[in-house]
Amino acid sequence: MDDQNKNLILASILSLLVIIIWTVLFPAAETDLPADTVTTTASAPAGDTALTPGSAGGEVSTETTAPAEPLPESAARVAVETPSVTGSISLRGGRLDELALNNYRESLDPGAEIVTLLNPTGSASPYYALFGWAPGTGLNSDSVPGANTLWSVESGETLTPESPVTLLWENGQGLTFRREISVDAKYMFTIRQTVENTGDAAPVLAPYGIIARHGEPADLKNFFILHEGAVQMADGELNEIDYDDFEGAGNHTPLKVATNGWTGFTDHYWMTTLIPRGETGFDLSTFQDPRRNIYQTTVKQPAITLEPGQTAEATTQLFAGAKEWETIRNYQNKGGVDKFLDSIDWGWFFFLTKPIFALLHWLNQQIGNMGWSIIALTLIIKLVLLPLAYKSYVSMAKMKELQPQMEKIKERAGDDRQALQKEMMALYKKEKVNPASGCLPILLQIPIFFSLYKVIFVTLELRHAPWIGWIRDLSAPDPSSLYNLWGLLPWNAPEPGSLLALIFIGILPLLLGISMWLQQKLNPAPTDPTQKMVFAWMPWIFMFMLGSFASGLVVYWIANNTITFTQQYAIMRSQGYKPDVFGNIKSGFKRTRKTDDKK
Secondary structure (H helix, E strand, C coil): CCHHHHHHHHHHHHHHHHHHHHHHHCCCCCCCCCCCCCCCCCCCCHHHCCCEEEEECCEEEEEEECCCCCCCCCCCEEEEECCCEEEEEECECCEEEEEEEEEEECCCCCCCCEEEEEECCCCCCCEEEEEEEEECCCCCHHHCCCCCCECEEEECCEECCCCCEEEEEECCCCEEEEEEEEECCCCEEEEEEEEEECCCCCCEEEEEEEEEEECCCCCCCCCCCCCCEEEEEECCEEEEEEHHHCCECCCCCCEEECCCEEEEEECCCEEEEEEEECCCCEEEEEEEECCCCEEEEEEECCCEECCCCCEEEEEEEEEEEECCHHHHHHHHHCCCCCCHHHHCCCCCCHHHHHHHHHHHHHHHHHHCCHHHHHHHHHHHHHHHHHHHHHHHHHHHHHHHHCHHHHHHHHHHHCCCHHHHHHHHHHHHHHHCCCCCHHHHHHHHHHHHHHHHHHHHHHCHHHCCCCCCCCCCCCCCCCCCCHHHCCCCCCCCCCCCCCHHHHHCCCHHHHHHHHHHHHHHHCCCCCCCHHHHHHHHHHHHHHHHHHHHCCHHHHHHHHHHHHHHHHHHHHHHHHCCCCECCCCCECCCHHHHHHHHHHC
């Protein structure tokens, strides 16, 4: 077997092997599961609230204590209304525990509910943010506001971008606590906590913020290409913690952050993040309370000794919303949130995924359609790679021209592998052909394919993004199906991910198979019958394997194959070859060279 065919087969088999493993071991995740119904009127029992920082040794410590017994009555709420979110703040604990994302629906179905991000305790999936002060010297847990403290409203009726809300609580021991909450038009809340000392003592206390999640998310994907769980930035270092890797409460070691950082929970498309503000560092703790199955992440700022007559304050921001690339970039570049774009899971190929998505996003802004933007992106990638691919395509055209001579050499050599190899190398040298160069375009496509797959699967901008006609969601598989003649017959297509859906493919996978087959026809065919059969079946195997992949990825591959075919066809003609659409060469390299020699 010559080196050219070895490399082609190796690259193709590796690609096919990766796709088979992905499909079998990690089936395509459903992108839009309906949210569980939640109850928003339940009060919060103590056993169902997050652990709040406690004290030890006269100083504010990193240990945790269970919250106090709850008050029996339900607490009033303060409404939250912005262009991007709707929800409410419970006066019990001052918790932000009801939040829905106005601009996103659970599915494309008519009348689908808007996406719910935060839920109160007592609901099916509690998920909320808490703020307070940890007690130190001169204080106990009853002297500071905690998870079940009943606050009153000092100012403001509804939290909007134009009107902040201030909550008030007095401990009866000379300390007055206030919590001013403001929000912008997107997803960033700012919580400014103050404490005023009107007593005679000088207590020690420390401000903290908590995000707590009861149990794992109902729509957890558990897909290896996507990180779901805790995400942290600590002094420039990104940490990602899967739910399986959370340490137990009391066994965890707080992380000391010297300057900048943030911590929170990330889902497929949504995120909550605590961002401490101030010139000092903070402690970051992420752990699970296994007894109550509560995951939480906490930031605690340095302890303050509050002298009589003094007022102390601490500010923490809370991002709670959709992982929109442009919004998060603005919070990073204009809001000073250190490396906030890294909260999006760019993966190992971040050096490719980041620029690829930035370019795709820019194209979408210019074109206004993500499907056409993917095609435009493919064209740009192919133009960038053209100088590298040019010689490869020329070499592959020459190899195709030499197929008859290679067949004759194989017949002469018979089973003598050494003689076959020697004559093949002599032929390559005589005709100045590099058999390995034809593999370069295929190898270059592998990391780009992985990176684009990551971008399409992970980024929110592809979610529910339409293209043309029946393609209403580029992050989901092609919904059309041969099973109902692509909608012509009066029954529904098979459910995505089912065996029938893999067999009765849609229009896009079918076009993919045809484009791969045509593009393959321009490449030199293997001389070995077994290899030739493998190559003949490969486009159709890929067609079925990719049928359950995101439509956006299939659109990319179709565009890539079409552009590659066009480039290769044009280059072959520029070198004196005249292939038809099926790759058959009518006149070629050898005859052109002889004509030139006569001149």
